[in-house]
Amino acid sequence: EAGVAQxxxxxxxxxxxxxxxxxxxxxxxxxxxxxxQILGQGPKLLIQFQNNGxxxxxxxxxxxxxxxxxxxxxxxxxIQPAKLEDSAVYLCxxxxxxxxxxxxxxxxxxxxxx
Amino acid sequence: xxxxxxxPQALSIQEGENATMNCSYKTSINNxxxxxxxxxxxxxxxxxxxxxxxxxxxxxxRVTLDTSKKSSSLLITASRAAxxxxxxxxxxxxxxxxxxxxxxxxxxxxxP
Numbered sequence: 001e002a003g004v005a006q007x008x009x010x011x012x013x014x015x016x017x018x019x020x021x022x023x024x025x026x027x028x029x030x031x032x033x034x035x036x037q038i039l040g041q042g043p044k045l046l047i048q049f050q051n052n053g054x055x056x057x058x059x060x061x062x063x064x065x066x067x068x069x070x071x072x073x074x075x076x077x078x079i080q081p082a083k084l085e086d087s088a089v090y091l092c093x094x095x096x097x098x099x100x101x102x103x104x105x106x107x108x109x110x111x112x113x114x
Numbered sequence: 115x116x117x118x119x120x121x122p123q124a125l126s127i128q129e130g131e132n133a134t135m136n137c138s139y140k141t142s143i144n145n146x147x148x149x150x151x152x153x154x155x156x157x158x159x160x161x162x163x164x165x166x167x168x169x170x171x172x173x174x175x176r177v178t179l180d181t182s183k184k185s186s187s188l189l190i191t192a193s194r195a196a197x198x199x200x201x202x203x204x205x206x207x208x209x210x211x212x213x214x215x216x217x218x219x220x221x222x223x224x225x226p
Contacts, residue, residue: 004156033213042118042202042216043157055211091156099144099212100164105157 002026004106006092012112018080021109025073025094031055032069033103034077035091043091049075082113118203118217126223133190135220137203138183144206146179147214148188151200160188160201195226 005024013019025032030051035043046065048056052072060067064083069075079086089110093103121136137146145164149157163170163179163186170177176189190197200221204214 031212035214040218042204042218043214044216045213048211048213050211056213093157093214095212099206099210100162101212102147102159102162103212103214104159105149107156110154 004092004094004104006090006106006109008109009107010110010112012114013082014114015084016081018078019082019111020076020078021090021092021111023075023077023092023106025075025092026096026104029094029096029104030072031095032075033093033095034067034075035093037089037091037108039088046077046090079111082111084113087111087113118205118215120201120203120217120220122220123218124221124223126225127193129193129195129224129226131193131224133193133197133222133224135188135201135203135222137186137188137217139186139203139205139217140184141207143181144208146177146186147204147206148175148177148186149202149204149216151202151219153199157202190222193222193224195224198222198224 032049034046037043046060047067049069067077089108091108092106095103118139147162148160174191179186200219202219204216
């Protein structure tokens, strides 16, 4: 079974530019998460999708971050415009069933904003 | 703020020794999970313990959960250099869609 795929793996941009990350979850996994991990900290949830609907986006900075999962499979996370403090690793995870099941994480996209 | 706090923040041991990491949390949980993260890589799920369980084993890993103290510990026995990584505990609350709330992590270094 293929794992969670993410691209790109690395991205360097200047502040005020825009950037987009892509995630392809494990086949058949209905739930998809985006986490932000700042260096030295644990991951923090940005947004959770159930199929193509948003379940939780309470910690997503909606003035600059947006995410979609139009067909209930792939997802994109966008930042526009980026700030220096957005430098982090962006992790995508997916889960097949209920809350007791394991979340599987992708390798992450490491973003550096200069 | 983060739900979980881990202790110690960093741990350095010799190969063959046991490593113990602790995690405390603040509110009632559905389950608690431990993850490993190697430098520059994604998170790997190690073990899940439910709120009605007290202890679980998986290979060289032993996890305990004390809901009265709101704490958990991860024990890695007979450590290897390949165990060098950051270890995170993450809690899942009730009625929160299964989202993980991570602690700050423990950075483990196992010297050969």
